[in-house]
Amino acid sequence: MIGIEQRVAIFEGQLKQAGLRMTQQRRLILRILAEAHDHPDAKGIFTRAFEHDPTLSLSTVYRTMKLLESQGAIERHAFEDGVSRYEHADQQHHDHLIDVETGQVVEFSSPEIEALQAKIAAELGYEIVRHRLELYARKLPKAGRKRVKKDV
Amino acid sequence: MIGIEQRVAIFEGQLKQAGLRMTQQRRLILRILAEAHDHPDAKGIFTRAFEHDPTLSLSTVYRTMKLLESQGAIERHAFEDGVSRYEHADQQHHDHLIDVETGQVVEFSSPEIEALQAKIAAELGYEIVRHRLELYARKLPKAGRKRVKKDV
DNA sequence: ATGCAATTGCAAATGATTTGCATTATTCCT
């Protein structure tokens, strides 16, 4: 994981190359995203950013998210409720498990599943461009979880 | 796969149990769905149904889809474009591969992937309630596909 | 056939996201 400053600097470079500008609001949103350890939606990002700059508008958040996504700086996910949620992209590929009770999102990755997906696609005559895998799950009672024996 | 008449009859029975009614529009929509071999969205269903009954409204389609879904008669999927698409539920579980070029949807199922998903969830302390797996893919050139040798 | 509640069609409401436009802010140049 890289630092916020570096992320901002890298992004500023990308912008320059595209003839675009690094604005206060983009800097702010980038910072919010770097500090986020969850998967906030546009309104969530707006709320957090608004505390630092009450002149910021929700449209700018949306526009910035679109820009960041097109630059590959963030990833957009739409889980079951349909709203777009975002996370920064400086991490390895992973899929998501969503706790149906709390909405909490847990990340995981499985090379085995990826391999199977590729195999299935190939058998159907396709090559995968991208995929979406979400597990909607419920927490198991503790007894069912892997742990040190203690009370048996 | 069961026939349309049976599907309608079964559904009518479910309705009766719930104190609900079998209306002309529900019958029509059920028929449209049974005849569909793709994954139409509400507007698509509306368009097809409208040809048989021009008094039908889009709201009724939406309301009926919701009802059918709550009765387990159909499944709703929201692929990347966000709109809800429907398919009847009298078939075994499967996932979807979407051709990114044509939008065509291919169904597939993989017990191996399902097993891996369950294993991953268990390791994280969860049990899967449902999942969503979509492969966005591009057709391979024919040469790459399994086929009888012919022109080499 | 009659009545009551479920259902419908229509129009208006919602909610997330996008967009037009006038204003403001960045960047580049000197």
Next chain:
DNA sequence: AGGAATAATGCAAATCATTTGCAATTGCAT
């Protein structure tokens, strides 16, 4: 530093899929 050119912003209005309130209609049990 000062200015011009134009990208970016804020705001309000527009979209788009989906939902909902309500008055009119229809299905169904009696």
